[in-house]
Amino acid sequence: MKETGPQCEAERTARELDWNLLRTFVVLAESYSITDAANQLRLKQPTVSTALKRLEDRIGRKLINRSPGHYALTEAGRLLYREAVEINGSVLRLSTLMREMTDDVRGHVRIAMASHVVSPLIDQTLTSFHSAHPKSTLTIDVLSSSKAIAEVAAKRASFAICLVGDHSPGLEYRRMFREYFGLFCGPPHPLFGRDNLTISDLEGHSSVSFETDRLQDVLKPVTVMRAQAALGQKITGVSSHLEEVRRMIVSGLGVGPLPVHVAARDVRDGQLWQVPPFDDLPPIDVYLVWSSHAAKSRAEQILLDGLLQAIETTPIEERSYR
Known part of the structure; x- marks a missing residue:
């Protein structure tokens, strides 16, 4: 007898869903139109439109409302985008994590940083990290604080150092x-x-x-x-x-x-x-922000731990710059 029910439907969706469709949908959700998404993906517009329809058919929900002069995610589209961003980030990190399975710490750390953040804590921690792990590499992307946090939530950045308004669920915050x-x-x-x-x-x-x-x-x-x-x-x-x-x-x-x-x-x-x-x-206040759900390379974890230790061992009076 064929089993039915929510659990079976969830397993069928997971088994049959093409992960490439989710990657395409992330780009669609962050674009202004199908044409814009196709340009970013370097694909033809009909190919992207077909991919969107396949995903909508698989999910059973309309994901993007499109009409002349109008392009917006539906409620289902917004929900899927939140999940797809995290899934896509995890998939992107897999090859990096596997590549870094060596005796030396060789990983790459990407920091999303608000502009002109000045603190001896950061500089001293970077000096110690590089001295101990010279084969590791670093990228610092200067972004607005809101975009820096979005990069961490999407697992595209190891962590962020920025200003913070509202706290997002799933992210950790420590005043730097x-x-x-x-x-x-x-x-x-x-x-x-x-x-x-x-x-x-x-x-x-x-x-x-x-x-x-x-x-x-x-x-x-x-x-x-x-x-x-x-x-x-x-x-x-x-x-x-x-x-x-x-x-x-x-x-x-x-x-x-x-x-x-x-x-x-x-x-x-x-x-x-x-x-x-x-x-x-x-x-x-300027904060260190990271995702507790993102799998971290050894380099990322070591640098994050170094920053946290610097924060915890330095009184706030010494971290206040007048």
Whole structure:
């Protein structure tokens, strides 16, 4: 007698599902159209359309709503995408893990890093790691914090060092260090070089800032500081990269926030000038983020353990940069 039921259906799906279809679907879900996905996959559009239909037939659900000017995942598509990203990440890591089964630690570590993260903890840990395991290699990708976390969730990055808003399930978070933000201007700005400034002197001046400088976002304390300084409502420039925010400040586009310890050298070199407020500056925490579900190579685990040990053995006071 042929068995039926949810368990049998699940086993049949697992047995018959083509894993390549899931990889194709991940690209489809992250694209703007079938044509965009086909270009990324280097396949013809009809081939990708056929693959999507095969997957929808296999799953028994419509996964993408398509019409002229409209391309969006269905609820079933969103659910499958979350699972497929993790499965695809695990499959991609298999060959890497097998290749690294040698006596020496030779693995590759990919870190997703927010722009211009400055901490002696990180530098010292990287020095120790390279000294102990010189055959291991490293990639540091500079991304916005949200994209860095997404790379970890998708198992495309070993771990991330970035700012954190909401905590995602399945990811682990450990505060790495705390930095304090101040307001700065560049040489072309009328406030540059002026002593005895008060916060009222900033009123009405234009500003530049980060894309996450919003009341509902991770840099909310910085948003509040800008508001208290009564800077003009118009933000003349934004970026998710600290180096570009710094560039706009130095170029005189407006007053902008930067971590005080990161800006210190530019202040000494006459490229930046700190303006009020000088007291009670807003603290922002930078986190180490990793997936507890991702299988890690020895190199990844050793470097992650080294960073965690550095955090645990260093008091937060010594990890706070004013």
